[in-house]
Amino acid sequence: MTNRKNPSDETCPVARTVDLVGDRWSLLIVRDAFDGMRRFSDFQRSLEVARNILSDRLRRLVEAGILATQPASDGSAYQEYVLTAKGESLFPIVLALRQWGERYLFARGERRSQMVEKRTGKPVPVMMPRASDGGVLSPDEAEVQKPR
Template identity: 50%
Template sequence: MAKQKSLQTSECPVARAVESIGERWCFMILREAFDDVRRFSEFRKNLGLAKNILATRLKHLIEIGVLEISPASDGSAYKEYILTDMGRSVFPVVVAMRQWGERYLYKQGEMHSVLLDNVNGEPLLTLEVRASNGRVLGPADCYRNSVITAKKAEHDC
C-alpha cells in the first residue's frame, strides 16, 4: 500500500489544517476541551477512546501547539491539558462543523445537543463568511486556487 503524501508543506491552508487537526479524534478531543475537560481520565471516559490512541492524539495536539500540559488546577499530582491561544482559535471551526451537522445530519425533530450562549441561553446565530464591508460571501465570491503572499491575503478571501 502506497504511503500518503504529507500535506504539511502544501500551499493550501485547508490542506495544512486538515493534516494538523483534521483527524476525527483530534476534533473530538478539541470538542471536549472546549467543554472544559482537562484530564486524561475525563477525555477517556467521555470519548470511550483506548488509552494508546488518546495518548497519541494528545501528544500530537501538544506538539503542534494546540494544547499544553499544566499542573492540575486543584493542586493534586495530576496534569491537565489546557487549550493554548492557538487551540482556542479553533473554536469557530468546531462551531461551524457543529452547525453544519445540526442542519444536514439530523432528521426533523431528531434529538441532538445544542450550543447555547451562556449569557442569554439562546442558540448561536449561524456562522457566516463576510467581506470586510459586512457582505455575506459564498464560494463564488472568493479567489480560489491561487497562491498569494500573506500581505495580499489580508485583503482577499
C-alpha cells in the same frame, strides 16, 4: 510507504489544518476541551478511545501548541490539558462543523446538544462568511489564488 506530502511543503492552508486536526479524535478532543474537560481519564471516558490513540493525539496537540499541559488544579499528581490561545482560535471551526451537522445530520425534532450563548441562553447564530462590504459571501464569489 505513503505518498503523502510533507505538511510543510503543502501550500494549501486547508490541507495543513486537516493534517493536524482533521482526524476524528483530535477534533473531538478539542471539542471536549471547549466543554471544560482537562484530564486524560475524562477525555477517555467521553470518547471511549484506546489509551494509545488518545495519548498520541494529546501529544500531537500539545506539540502543535493547541493544548498545553499544567499541574492538576486539585494538587494531585495528574496533569491537565488546557486550550492555548491557538487552540481557542479553533472555536469557529468546531462551531461551523456543529452547525453544519445540526442542519444536515439530524431529523426535525431529533434530540441533540445545542450551542447557546452563556449570557442569554439563546442559540448561537449560524456563522456565515462575510465579504469585505459585510454582506454574506457565497462560494461563487470567492476563489483561491495559488502561489506560482
